[in-house]
Amino acid sequence: MSVKIKTAHEIELMREAGRILALVHENLAKEIKPGMSTLDIDRLGEEMIRSYGCIPSFKNYCGYPASICVSVNEEVVHGIPNANRILQEGDIVSLDAGVIYKGYHSDAARTVGVGEISEEAKLLIERTRMSFFEGMKKATAGNHLFDISNNIAAYAEKFGYGVVRDLVGHGIGSQLHEEPEIPNFRKRTRGLKLRAGMTLAVEPMINMGTHEVLWLDDEWTVVSEDLSLSAHYENTILITDGKPELLTLTESEKAAGALELF
Ligand code: MF3
Ligand code: CO
Numbered sequence: 001m002s003v004k005i006k007t008a009h010e011i012e013l014m015r016e017a018g019r020i021l022a023l024v025h026e027n028l029a030k031e032i033k034p035g036m037s038t039l040d041i042d043r044l045g046e047e048m049i050r051s052y053g054c055i056p057s058f059k060n061y062c063g064y065p066a067s068i069c070v071s072v073n074e075e076v077v078h079g080i081p082n083a084n085r086i087l088q089e090g091d092i093v094s095l096d097a098g099v100i101y102k103g104y105h106s107d108a109a110r111t112v113g114v115g116e117i118s119e120e121a122k123l124l125i126e127r128t129r130m131s132f133f134e135g136m137k138k139a140t141a142g143n144h145l146f147d148i149s150n151n152i153a154a155y156a157e158k159f160g161y162g163v164v165r166d167l168v169g170h171g172i173g174s175q176l177h178e179e180p181e182i183p184n185f186r187k188r189t190r191g192l193k194l195r196a197g198m199t200l201a202v203e204p205m206i207n208m209g210t211h212e213v214l215w216l217d218d219e220w221t222v223v224s225e226d227l228s229l230s231a232h233y234e235n236t237i238l239i240t241d242g243k244p245e246l247l248t249l250t251e252s253e254k255a256a257g258a259l260e261l262f
Contacts, residue, residue: 018247
């Protein structure tokens with residue numbers, strides 16, 4: 001097992017990949033409206049990624065046919081954009097995207113509401129986001145990987161939510177998926193020791209009901225088994241000797257105080 005420690009140059013490239021992906025998320029979230037199709041979102045997102053001189057890393061990854069994973073309501077991740085899937089007021093939609101800048105990857109996801117959404121949906125989205133930041137409290141060199149996992153799970157489970165176990169976060173760098181795997185659920189061991197220069201994609205996927213998931217016949221779309229709402233929040237981060245650097249945080253999140261949450 002080998003987790004790569006990135007060089008200063010690699011980190012510079014990943015910062016830029018992250019900055020661009022944050023801009024894509026910021027701009028894409030503003031476009032989400034009732035009446036648009038999930039394919040419209042993919043088209044817009046791919047155009048934005050390419051306009052910044054980046055490559056959408058998901059496109060054709062293991063045969064995935066689009067640039068943005070668009071997952072609506074009970075869909076957890078890897079929803080396939082479709083011209084016939086029209087967003088309705090009250091839906092929640094998870095947008096997961098990755099870009100490659102000069103050979104280096106960033107990966108991030110946000111769940112957003114379509115028009116007005118229910119109070120319980122708002123809470124699920126907010127608490128999924130907060131579970132990530134609870135994880136960040138442990139994401140420092142010298143701590144262990146599963147300290148992050150345990151903090152995420154402990155926070156989300158307080159609300160009776162189901163923390164998805166069948167999909168995990170991952171190392172990231174010159175490859176979209178590198179070692180290590182990063183569970184969002186509780187582990188009995190502490191896992192590997194975190195070191196400055198590790199770059200990780202931490203991505204809690206939280207269901208309102210059961211943690212169990214199913215794969216649809218398209219072989220990509222993952223849904224909650226009980227069809228309860230699901231939210232996803234992901235950033236690419238850099239481990240340092242102090243607080244982690246969140247490479248894909250948007251400017252509006254920073255302005256709203258996200259850096260003080262961990
Ligand atoms: N963000 C996803 C992940 O972290 C990547 C989607 S896989 C793809 O694993 F095939 F859809 F690209
Ligand atoms: Co990821």
